[in-house]
Amino acid sequence: MIQLSYLDYSAVERKSFLHRFSPRAKLAGMGLVLLGIVTLRSVPALFALYVILLLLFFLSRVPMKIFPLTFYPLIFAVLFIFISRFQIHFILLVFLKVLCGSTGVVLLLATTPYPSIFSILGRFLPSLFVVALFLTYRSIFILLNVLEETQHALYFRGGIQWRHPWRSLINISNAFGHLIIKGIDASEKMYESMVLRGFENKIHYRGD
Amino acid sequence: MSHIHLPDGVLPVWLWVAGFIGAILAGVILSKFYKREDLSKRLPLLGMMAAAMVLGASVEIVPIAYHVNLTVISGILLGPSLIFLATLVVNVILALFGHGGITVIGLNTLTLSLEGVLGYFVFHLFWRIFKKLSIAIFLATFLALFASTLSMIGVVSLGTSHYEELIHQGEGRGVFEFKLLKEKEDHQKREGAEEEVNLKRFITILLPLSFLGWLLEGVITLFIVRYIHRLRPDLLRLGGKPS
Numbered sequence: 324m325i326q327l328s329y330l331d332y333s334a335v336e337r338k339s340f341l342h343r344f345s346p347r348a349k350l351a352g353m354g355l356v357l358l359g360i361v362t363l364r365s366v367p368a369l370f371a372l373y374v375i376l377l378l379l380f381f382l383s384r385v386p387m388k389i390f391p392l393t394f395y396p397l398i399f400a401v402l403f404i405f406i407s408r409f410q411i412h413f414i415l416l417v418f419l420k421v422l423c424g425s426t427g428v429v430l431l432l433a434t435t436p437y438p439s440i441f442s443i444l445g446r447f448l449p450s451l452f453v454v455a456l457f458l459t460y461r462s463i464f465i466l467l468n469v470l471e472e473t474q475h476a477l478y479f480r481g482g483i484q485w486r487h488p489w490r491s492l493i494n495i496s497n498a499f500g501h502l503i504i505k506g507i508d509a510s511e512k513m514y515e516s517m518v519l520r521g522f523e524n525k526i527h528y529r530g531d
Numbered sequence: 532m533s534h535i536h537l538p539d540g541v542l543p544v545w546l547w548v549a550g551f552i553g554a555i556l557a558g559v560i561l562s563k564f565y566k567r568e569d570l571s572k573r574l575p576l577l578g579m580m581a582a583a584m585v586l587g588a589s590v591e592i593v594p595i596a597y598h599v600n601l602t603v604i605s606g607i608l609l610g611p612s613l614i615f616l617a618t619l620v621v622n623v624i625l626a627l628f629g630h631g632g633i634t635v636i637g638l639n640t641l642t643l644s645l646e647g648v649l650g651y652f653v654f655h656l657f658w659r660i661f662k663k664l665s666i667a668i669f670l671a672t673f674l675a676l677f678a679s680t681l682s683m684i685g686v687v688s689l690g691t692s693h694y695e696e697l698i699h700q701g702e703g704r705g706v707f708e709f710k711l712l713k714e715k716e717d718h719q720k721r722e723g724a725e726e727e728v729n730l731k732r733f734i735t736i737l738l739p740l741s742f743l744g745w746l747l748e749g750v751i752t753l754f755i756v757r758y759i760h761r762l763r764p765d766l767l768r769l770g771g772k773p774s
Binding site: 357360361362363364392395396400413417420421424425428429431432451452454455456457458459460461462463465466467470492493495496497499500501502503504506507510511513514524 | 538539540541544570571574575576577578579580581582583585586587601604616617619620621623624626627628630631632633634694750751752753754755756757758759762763766
């Protein structure tokens with residue numbers, strides 16, 4: 324999740340042909356990828372889709388640092404191979420579907436700034452939901468900042484030591500508690516300043 | 532582990548469509564309980580708790596394939612109606628990072644909000660009975676995670692016939708024929724289709740790992756709530772003094 328800020332940086336600062344595409348076209352493209360994932364049931368076809376997504380990933384010059392993010396969902400997909408009798412076809416099918424989905428969404432987020440995505444979603448989803456989505460996304464960055472400070476505090480209190488698991492568990496939990504309280508304070512301040520600037524439970528985007 | 536980590540295209544269409552319909556219905560019903568003014572004031576808290584859930588979900592405890600959900604603590608802080616909106620937001624953001632499919636957002640929202648709502652009510656029930664914060668929070672977390680994991684297993688088991696269909700895809704259907712291990716598959720097919728999908732094995736592996744996760748999350752939630760109670764007891768909205 325630390326890579327999230329980097330993902331955001333890549334979406335705003337990088338300039339490639341995919342970055343210049345309209346967010347609407349990219350969302351439509353993601354919809355097509357999704358349709359492919361849902362309907363394709365052949366391993367070579369899914370593999371071809373994955374290769375196309377990989378090509379787009381490298382052609383759009385998205386930083387390589389972000390690439391491992393696309394493999395993260397595989398950790399959980401491993402559990403679902405136990406449903407089948409370890410059949411290669413099923414395992415490949417599930418893994419390719421996971422990789423296509425994660426590569427597609429990471430590519431979308433790495434080339435499209437999130438306000439652009441939220442503004443499109445805001446056209447057909449309830450404004451309350453889009454506001455909640457926006458506040459959550461903003462809060463993730465606030466929490467990441469608080470997390471950096473908390474890591475230092477955690478280090479001074481002994482940090483995480485495998486020899487003292489109970490102490491470590493208390494430290495981790497206190498860090499989470501601290502993170503939540505500090506985060507709530509920070510988000511309340513952010514919300515108050517939004518209200519001062521005229522926010523009334525709806526986010527307006529440029530061009531609205 | 533109550534979050535369904537299935538990619539898109541593995542669950543049958545009727546199941547994930549039903550998940551979206553169920554989530555929309557639940558959202559419409561729960562939105563009747565929102566008080567407009569109260570909602571505006573609690574939006575920052577909702578955003579922050581949803582962000583904490585997203586961060587919790589990104590910290591993977593690899594040996595047991597588990598991540599903390601923080602849904603119960605969020606349910607307690609937000610209340611049963613707002614936790615639904617929070618879990619919906621969390622699932623959309625997680626799906627945008629490839630953590631669970633986009634088509635399973637509806638089912639995941641129902642499962643996770645069940646955890647949050649159940650956690651809220653069980654916590655308040657045990658709080659009234661025991662008047663001890665530690666016992667109430669640990670039991671609420673443990674039971675809520677247990678219930679939501681069972682509901683997740685239920686959802687996964689509903690797609691059994693579809694998994695069988697996917698397993699047999701290599702037998703001449705699809706864009707290109709995929710013949711790897713075809714002979715073996717033919718042999719297995721003769722043995723009986725129901726043996727192909729082994730839910731028992733899946734549950735046998737999942738439940739012990741989940742049990743460790745429930746214990747771990749129960750303890751972590753306990754300490755977090757105790758920490759919050761020391762510094763901001765107003766957030767927990769509890770009556771009486773805990774021990």
